[in-house]
Amino acid sequence: MVQMGSWGNMEQGWRKGPWTPEEDKLLFQYVSQNGEGRWSSVSSCAGLKRSGKSCRLRWVNYLRPGLKKGNITPQEEGIIIELHALWGNKWSTIARYLPGRTDNEIKNYWRTHFKKRKATTTPEIKQEKRKIAKPAEEKEETSLQEAEAIEKNSNKETELVDENNQFLPMIRQDSISFWSEFIPVDSYLWNLEEQINGCSYGVGTLLLSATISATKIDSFISSSQRSSLGMCKRCGDLKMIACSRCRGSGLIEEGGPFNLIPIVDESKPKSRSSSCANCQSKGHFSCPECSKLPQI
DNA sequence: AATTCCAGCAACCGCCCCCTA
C-alpha cells in the first residue's frame, strides 16, 4: 500500500533538497503554534512548498526543540552499542533511550563509526585502490577483484579484534555462545541492584548476552567492563544509571564515572560492585528520571 | 596547486502499520 500521493509527489511541484532558513522559520512557527501532526496539511497552512513527509522529517531531525547538537558522547556511544546488540537496527527504538538524539543521527553514527570500522581500510588497501583508480580508463575487473580480495582478507583480522577491544561484547557475541557453562550473568556478576520504590535497577551491558560462562567471566570482564544502562525489573525499561549522591552518570568502566570494585564475598566470589569515581559512593544508583534515591 | 578520496550528514524513497470511515 503505497500512497506517495498523500505525502506529495513531483507532479504537485514539491520543493526538494536542502532546507533554507526561511523554510525552517515557517515550519518552526507553524509547528510551535499548531503542534506536531497533520503533516500533510502543514505545507499548505504554513506556506511551504514541501511535502508533509519532508516537513515531518525536517522537524523531527533538525527543528524539534530539545535536540542535542554536537558529538555523541562516550556514554551515548555505550548505550548505542548495547542497544544495537540487543535490538539490531531498530534506530527509533534505540533513539528513545537517548534523549535529544534522533534515529537518523544514531543510524548515521552507527554507519560511519561501526560499520566502517569493520571494513577498516589499511594503507596497503588504499594504495592498491589508488593504483587501480589511476588512471581511470585502465580500470580492470581483475585488479578490482584483487583489491577486494586484499580488503576481504584484512577484514578477517579486524572483524574480531577491535583496536581498543572496545566493542568486544558486540563483535564477539558469537564466540561467547560456545562456552559450555552458562549462568545468567546479571544475577551474580554485578551487585548493583537497589530497590527503588519497587523498581530495581541492574546493569545492562550483559543484557546483550543473556548467559555467559563462569569460567570465562574474568577475561570477559577485563575486556568489556563497561555499561551505562540499568534495567528496571518491574517495567523492563532501560535507563541510564546515575550515582544517587552526586548524580554523576556514565559508563561503568575503568576511568569512567563508575569504578568496578571486586567484592570479597565467599558466597559470590565473582561478584563485583561499583563506586562513583566522583564521590566514592559505592553501589548506590537511582532512577535518573524520577531521582528517587535508594536508602543508604 | 590540483585532484581524488572519504567521512559525515541531511534528505529522500519505498515500505509498512495503524486508524478510520
Next chain:
DNA sequence: TTAGGGGGCGGTTGCTGGAAT
C-alpha cells in the same frame, strides 16, 4: 471487512568539506 490516508521506520543516496596524494 476493507480501502485509503496519515504517520513512522529503515535503507539509501547525494552533497559538502577536509584530508590525502
